[in-house]
Amino acid sequence: MSDEAPGIDVSVGDDGVQRITINRPDIGNSLSPLARDALIDAFTRANDDTRVRAVLLGAAGERHFCAGAGLAAGGRGSDAQRRPDKRPGDIARMLQQGWQRLVASILDCDKPVVTAVKGTAAGAGSSLVLASDLVVMSTEATLVEAFVHRGILPDSGAIHLLTRIVGLRKAAELLMLGEPIDATACERLGLVNRVAEPQDIDGVAEELVQRLASGPTVMLSMTKRLLAVSSESGRDRAFEQEAWAAEVVSYTADLQEGLASFAERRKPRFHGF
Template identity: 45%
Template sequence: MTEPAVLHTTAGHVLSLTLNRPETLNALTPDQRDEIVRLLSEASASPEVRAVVLTGTGRGFCAGADLRGTAATTTGERVPGDVARTLRTGAQRLIAAVLDCEKPVIAAVNGTAAGLGAHLAWACDLVLAAESARFIEVFVRRGLVPDGGGAYLLPRLVGPRRAKELMFFGDAFTATDAERMGLVNRVVPDGDLDKTARAWAERLAAGPTRALALTKQLVNASLDADRATAFAAEAAAQEINMTTADAQEGVRSFVERRNPAYRGR
């Protein structure tokens, strides 16, 4: 029986999503994109999920969009707007699903992350990379404009000048280079990647889930907001958060001088 192209399991309040097409370095198909979007949407609403780990099988994290079978259509007659519509409902929808997920998402980059695959990692809240991992802004090599939110995400992470260098030349760079540029939180030995990602996810899953969701929302929105807007959003988020059981438990545990026991509510 053929294995699913996206493996998913939930244990200890951690949802593990694994791209499972190792023969293509986990190049993404439309069906895989839709499945990941669905699972992340369900994770946002599920009290059983309090953190998410995204990784791949084999030598690749994700080699980008699977372009096989599309070459012929790019030279034929197209209806104006077809490409833009495909991006909005495909790659951009996928990246938005990661950014908008109400649970923290960790990328455990086990191998090559190229094109959309690199942008999938950049969209995650935390990025762990195996020592053997490498990243490539591959679009220029194919004569393409970066898509899947790349020109939005990368300048915000490394600045416009560095982003242009990576996107103009399309050179591969190592996990260590990515860490130095601030694209990766930590580089770990290949054999420790799964264990480290699990440990980080379990810490997040034991945390105050709504506070983390609101913190993620605040940080992401701050990149496009002025100070007054950011301060107003912060005050509103804290007002909302103080109604949660976890916030009340956090304050109570501080007064009682004990470790908090958060329940994600």
């Protein structure tokens, strides 16, 4: 697939779900710079679009969720790494403006992101999974931190994300050995939320994203932010941020609907932003 066609399909349904599909199965759903930037744009638009209440990320085909940066096509700036006239800072800038920015676009998206993993998620592709809020994984899928097999320093936020999910010792093992992790192990380590048979994964992912899309949007957005704060800062900052987030949520119509539905013993009908 040429870079003239990024291969990122995006649609917003009447249900408030923005569905993003990496549609590059002929090259393992690897990401060229153009595809990477199209993904960044999709998550940025999801964040800014008040129609969007939740995001579902998936990929075409069954073999690969995302094989990473597409080294064969220069996806990680491989030419820049080999170029004799490269300047100090070239690679750092490329990562900051590209792959780190992609992962940040998921982490910073105010809408909850559900990711369905049907095949192998490798390298930068695994970071897309790690950055998501909820993950459904096929029993036949695997996740592999493949950087060590190419002599590449783990990037795309992999060290930061893995350490906060599985802890220092296990992150070191996964990154330094680069062994594939099957769905059962991913669930045991807390890397994914649900494991489903291949024929069921779309339905399970849809059920989760629909639940999120019908939920109290501001509360979910604030919860996502506080989860990030709590994993990256001390108690004092986490408590301060929690208090201010509760202040914001207290003014939402969804909170009032939640209280009213409880009093009236009925299911709440959250209206969102």
